[in-house]
Amino acid sequence: MKLNWFTRKGIIYWPASVIGWVILVIAAAFAIYTFIDIDSRSHSVSDTLTNFVFNLLLIGLVYTIIAYFTEAGKKVD
Template identity: 80%
Template sequence: MKLNWFTRKGIIYLPVSIIGWVIFAMALAYAVFTFIDIDKHSHSVSDTLINFVFNLLLIGLVYTLIAYFTEKKPVPETAKK
């Protein structure tokens, strides 16, 4: 079964299906929720940013792994003939 949820443009994975857009929206919503939650418990701007960067890297890693395994692979030139 081929999963074509994302396509790669440089180093960024862009959603190309409804499921891809849902995963992208969930990752974005979770990042915003995490930022707000960290900001509630922080005492300074630097404290908020230091704690948020690690969480943002983890969210990006999970998104990239999902996108990598479900991306639309380009067809090689030899297979087109």
């Protein structure tokens, strides 16, 4: 069974269904929440960005793994 939640356009995975959009919104909301949380505990801009970039890479990695395994497959005729 192939799940068709995402489609790949170049190196970006775009949502192709409602579930894909929900996953994208959850990932973006979690990234914003993480940024606000890190910013509230940081003492400088560089401290905030250094800690946020690592978390953003992890969020992007999880999103990409989910999208990779649920992308719409190409038909082989």
